[in-house]
Amino acid sequence: MRTRVVRLGGYLLLWAYAAAALIPLAIMLLDSLRPNREVLSHPLALPSTLDFSSYSTAWTQASFGTYAQNSALVTIGAVALDVVVSLPAAYVLGRYQFRGSGTLIAFFLAGLMLPVRLGIVPIFYLLGSLGLTDSRLGLILIYAASGIPFSIFIMSAFFRTLPRELEEAARIDGAGDFRIFARVMVPLVKPAIATVVVFRFVPLWNDFFFPLVLLRTTDRYTLPVGLTQFFGEFQTNWSALFAGLVIATVPLIVLFLIATKQIVQGLTAGMGR
Known part of the structure; x- marks a missing residue:
């Protein structure tokens, strides 16, 4: 009986947390479908009619199409570069013992x-000396470099859980180190790669600080910085702002729905070993 009560209490807490997380998203979605005057007069009311004009305003007049392209280019490029660099390093640190390996891991x-x-100050001057200030390439390099420690930490831990017999069998078949890495090991760490991709994609997609500091040209703004274009000195188009927030949030929701299974496998890898 006591176990059931504890389990029920846990379920209630989880549902309460889910509701607390979903209510702001629901308000954001509903307010994006209402005219600005209704949002200002009754911000928490249901829309009297569905008005999709705010999405058109956000996508065209507020250049959200350009901002979305910039965010996609920067985020996907940074995550891809992060994974490509971190994967072989994580494999070496996770599978081999050599002098200095402990120091490298530390x-x-x-x-x-x-x-x-x-x-940020030395980064700003470094990018300036390389001619990468106000550049999407500069953002990609900064984002990719900042994520390498986390990516190596996650993927090297996953590589350590793989049995040694896999490598030995591949060597008996005549495979070299690179082929073992590319054909045998990498397919087995897909859950870890998915975990890294999601956990790096979300903060980079939402990052406001570096694009604000490093970018000067409006056409190169990412979505978080582009959202500030809705705020005026005397009036703010709240309906279009909420529409922009929905546009910025949908890719993250889709990514989580696609990668949920892989994320769970990556986070729980090794627990049963």
Whole structure:
């Protein structure tokens, strides 16, 4: 009986947390379907009629199509570069023992403790010396470099859980180190790769700080910075702002729905070993 009560209490807490997380999203969606005057007069009311003009305003007049392309280019490029660089490093650190391997692991783990925003001044001057200020390529490089410690930490832990017999069998069949890595090991760590992709994609997609500091040209703004274009000195188009927020949120929801199974496998990998 007591176990049932505890389980029921846990379910209630989880549902309450889910409701607390979903209510703001529901308000955002409903207010994006209402004219601005209705949002200002009754912000929490249901829409009297469905008005999709705010999405057209956000996508065309507010250049959200351009901002979405910039966000997609920067985020996908940074995550892809992060994974491509981190994957072989994680494989070596997770599968091989050599002199200095412990120091290298500690070096990468130290990167998890240092917020990259603390180095914004030297980063700004470094990108300026390379001619990458006000550049999407500069953002991609900064984002990719800042995510390497986390990616190596996750994927190297997953590589360690794979049995040694897999490599031995591949070597007996005549496979070299690179072929073992590419054909045998990488397919087995897809859950870890999916975990890294999602956990890196979300903060980069939502990042406001670096695009605000490093970008100067409006046509290169990402979605978080582009949202500020709705705020005026005397009036704000709240309906179009909520429409922009919906546009910025939908890719994250789709990504989570697609990768949920892989994320769970990646986070729980090794627990039963």
